[in-house]
Amino acid sequence: MLFLRRTLPMILAFVTGIIGISIYYVPHSSAQGLEEVLARWLRIVYAFAFFLGLFSLLNLHWRRVRARQAGWGYSLIVYLSFGLMIFFVLYNDGTGPFSPQARAGGYQWLFLNVQVPCGATMFSILAFFISSAAYRTFRARTPEAAILLVAAVIVMLGRVPVGAYIHDFFPAAAQWLMDVPNMAAKRGILLGVSLGIVATSLRIIFGIERSYLGGGEE
Amino acid sequence: MIDRLLNIDRRIIFVFVFIGVAVPLLLDFNLPVKITPSSQAMYDRIEQVAAEGEGIVLLSFSYGPSTVPEIQPMVLSILRHCFSHDLKVVAICLWPDAVGLAQQALETVSAEYGKEYGADYAFMGYKPGGAIVIVNMGQDLHSAYPQDNWGKASSELEVTSNIHSLRDFDFVIDFAAGNSVDHWWVPYGQEKYKFPLGAGCTAVVAPDLKPYQNSGQLVGMLGGLAGAAEYEKLVGQPGSATAAMTSQSSTHLILIAFIVLGNAMYFISRRSARSQ
Numbered sequence: 340m341l342f343l344r345r346t347l348p349m350i351l352a353f354v355t356g357i358i359g360i361s362i363y364y365v366p367h368s369s370a371q372g373l374e375e376v377l378a379r380w381l382r383i384v385y386a387f388a389f390f391l392g393l394f395s396l397l398n399l400h401w402r403r404v405r406a407r408q409a410g411w412g413y414s415l416i417v418y419l420s421f422g423l424m425i426f427f428v429l430y431n432d433g434t435g436p437f438s439p440q441a442r443a444g445g446y447q448w449l450f451l452n453v454q455v456p457c458g459a460t461m462f463s464i465l466a467f468f469i470s471s472a473a474y475r476t477f478r479a480r481t482p483e484a485a486i487l488l489v490a491a492v493i494v495m496l497g498r499v500p501v502g503a504y505i506h507d508f509f510p511a512a513a514q515w516l517m518d519v520p521n522m523a524a525k526r527g528i529l530l531g532v533s534l535g536i537v538a539t540s541l542r543i544i545f546g547i548e549r550s551y552l553g554g555g556e557e
Numbered sequence: 558m559i560d561r562l563l564n565i566d567r568r569i570i571f572v573f574v575f576i577g578v579a580v581p582l583l584l585d586f587n588l589p590v591k592i593t594p595s596s597q598a599m600y601d602r603i604e605q606v607a608a609e610g611e612g613i614v615l616l617s618f619s620y621g622p623s624t625v626p627e628i629q630p631m632v633l634s635i636l637r638h639c640f641s642h643d644l645k646v647v648a649i650c651l652w653p654d655a656v657g658l659a660q661q662a663l664e665t666v667s668a669e670y671g672k673e674y675g676a677d678y679a680f681m682g683y684k685p686g687g688a689i690v691i692v693n694m695g696q697d698l699h700s701a702y703p704q705d706n707w708g709k710a711s712s713e714l715e716v717t718s719n720i721h722s723l724r725d726f727d728f729v730i731d732f733a734a735g736n737s738v739d740h741w742w743v744p745y746g747q748e749k750y751k752f753p754l755g756a757g758c759t760a761v762v763a764p765d766l767k768p769y770q771n772s773g774q775l776v777g778m779l780g781g782l783a784g785a786a787e788y789e790k791l792v793g794q795p796g797s798a799t800a801a802m803t804s805q806s807s808t809h810l811i812l813i814a815f816i817v818l819g820n821a822m823y824f825i826s827r828r829s830a831r832s833q
Contacts, residue, residue: 363749375696382686382693389685439708440682442660450622450657458622458654466808470574471567474815478823488820492813498760498783500588501806510591522767529768 349546356544397421424449490516559829562822570815577811581803587795588803595770596787598777599755600638602728607642612727613720614639616648617742618655620734624759625658628732630785630798631757632658635730636666638792640677645716647726649702650683651690651737656706675709679716682706688741695723695750723750728776732757738766743774757784 359377362370400414408414424446429436432444441447479485496502497513542548606612616635620628639646648663650656663680672678681702684690693701698720702711711717723729729752731742738756747754753776756766760781769775779788782805785798 371696374692375700378686378689378692378696379700381689382684385685385687385689439704440656440706442707447657447660450654451661454654455622455625455658459625462623463626466578467571467574470808470812470815471570473812474565474570474819477816477819479820480823488816492816495809495813498781499806499809500590500786500802501810503591504588504806510593514593517764517767518771521764522771525764526768 345549345552348552349549352551353544353546356540360544490520559822559826562818563826573811573815574808577808578804581807582800584803586803587799588806590783590786590790590799590802592787592791593780593784595778595780596784596791598770599635599730599757599779600777600788600791602753602755602776603635603638603642603644606727607644609727611643611645613645613647613716613725615723615726615729616646616659617651617729617731617737618648618659619651619737619741620658620732620759621652621654622658624734626797626801627759627782627785628734628757629658629662630782630796631779631788632662632732633666633796634785634788634792634794634798635757636662637669637794638788640666640670640672641792643677644727646678647681647717647720648678649681649690649694651687651731651741652734653683653685656683660706676715679711679714680706681711681717687737688745691723691741691746692749695746698722698725723752726752728753728755730755730757733762734759735762736765738762738775739769743769747774760784 355377358373362374362377365371396417400417402408403414404411404418427445427449430445431438432441432446434441477488477491479488493509494513494516496505497509497511497516502509502513539548543551603614606614616632618632636646646663648659650659659680663678666672667674667678674680682705684701686693690701698717699711702717704710705714705717720726723746729742729746731738731754733756738754738758742754742756746752754774755776755778757779758766758781760783763778763780763784766775766778766780770778779785782798782801786795786802789796789799
C-alpha cells in the first residue's frame with residue numbers, strides 16, 4: 340500500500356512535472372501536440388473540481404442546519420438560493436437543460452437583479468470599514484509609518500480628479516510613486532515569490548517536498 | 558475630549574463616508590479627469606489597430622459582480638471604441654460569474670452601433686481552467702472553444718472562422734478582478750504566443766501590474782474607477798465612472814481629513830502623556 344500511497348504519486352509528480360516543464364520550451368510539433376492533450380486533460384480535471392466545491396459548500400451548510408449552529412438560517416438561504424438558480428438554469432427559459440443557454444429568462448434576471456447588486460454592495464461596504472480602520476491605525480508612530488502615510492495621502496489625492504484640481508503636483512507625484520518606488524518594491528517581491536515557486540516546484544518534482552501527499556498511516 | 562476623538566464611534570465615520578459618496582451622486586457636477594499614460598496607451602493601441610485596417614480584438618472577462626462598478630464602465634468604453642472603428646470583437650469568460658456581465662455589455666453596445674452577432678462580434682462563453690484555456694487558445698482556438706455561448710460552431714461564425722490562435726488577434730484585453738493578468742495571461746499567453754496584451758483591472762490590482770507594463774509585456778492598463786473614467790473621456794462618452802469620480806474625490810478628501818484628525822489627536826495625547 341505504501342507504493343500506492345507514496346511511491347506512485349511521487350513518480351506521477353516527477354514524470355508530469357518534467358514533461359510539463361520540457362514541453363513549455365520545446366517548439367517541436369510532437370511536444371506541442373502533447374501539450375494540447377495535457378491541457379485538455381487539465382481542463383476536464385478543473386471542471387470536476389466544481390463538483391467537489393459544490394459538494395463541499397452544500398455539505399458544510401447542511402451540517403450547520405442539522406446542528407442548528409448560530410446563523411443556521413443563512414445556511415438555509417444558501418440552499419434556497421442554490422435551488423432557485425439551478426431550477427432556472429435547468430428550465431432554461433422553457434428550452435430545457437440540453438439546449439444551449441437561453442439569452443434571457445429567470446436565471447439572467449436573478450443574476451443581473453439580485454447577484455450583481457448584492458455582490459457590488461458587499462464589495463462597496465469595504466469603503467466604510469477601510470475608512471474606520473484608516474482613522475484608527477494610520478498613525479505616524481515611526482519615521483517609516485510617516486513616509487507611508489504621506490505617500491498614501493499623495494496617491495489618494497493624485498488618483499482622483501480633485502487632486503489635479505488642487506494642484507498639478509498631486510497627479511504627477513502619485514504617478515511617480517506608482518512608477519518608481521511602488522514598481523521597484525513590486526518587482527522585488529515578484530522576483531522573490533517567483534524564485535520561491537520555482538524552488539518549491541523543483542522540491543515537489545524531485546520528491547524532497549512531500550507534504551502534498553498528506554499524513555496518515557504508513 | 559481627546560480620548561473621545563481618538564476612539565470616535567465608527568458609525569460617525571460611516572455617516573461622513575456615506576454623505577461623501579451619496580451627495581456628489583445627486584449633484585450634476587463632474588470634475589475634470591486627467592489622462593494617465595497607461596490609459597492613453599490602451600487607447601492608442603486600439604486606434605493603431607483601427608488604422609491598420611480590419612482588426613480583431615479579444616476581450617477576456619475575468620471578474621464578477623462584486624467589481625462591476627469599477628470594471629463594467631471600462632468594458633463598455635472599450636467596446637464603444639472598438640465598434641465605432643468597425644473592429645471585430647470576440648469575448649470569452651475565464652470566470653464563471655462573468656458570463657452574464659459580458660453578455661449584457663455586448664448586447665448593450667452592439668445595439669448602440671447596430672452590430673450583428675456572428676459577423677461583427679462573437680461571445681464564446683465560459684470555459685474552466687484559467688491559464689490552461691489560454692494555452693489551448695494559443696494552440697487552437699476552435700479546439701478551446703468549439704462552440705460559442707449559444708451552441709453555434711465557432712468555425713461557422715464569420716468573426717471567428719479565420720481565427721486559429723491567439724496570435725491572430727490584433728489586441729487582447731483582460732478585464733481582471735484577480736490575478737488573471739499576471740498569473741495567466743502574461744506567462745501562458747503573451748510570453749508564449751507573442752501578441753499585444755492590455756489590461757483593465759480594479760484599483761487594488763493595478764500596482765501589481767505596473768512591472769509588466771514597464772517591461773512591455775502589457776501595452777497599457779486601465780486601473781480602477783479612475784482608469785474607467787479616463788477611458789470614458791478618451792472615447793468622448795462620459796458614463797457612470799466619470800459621474801462616480803466626484804464621489805470618489807469627496808470620499809478621499811473625507812478619509813484624508815479623518816487621517817489628519819486622527820494623527821493630530823494622537824500627537825496631542827502623546828504630548829500630554831509625556832508632560833504628565
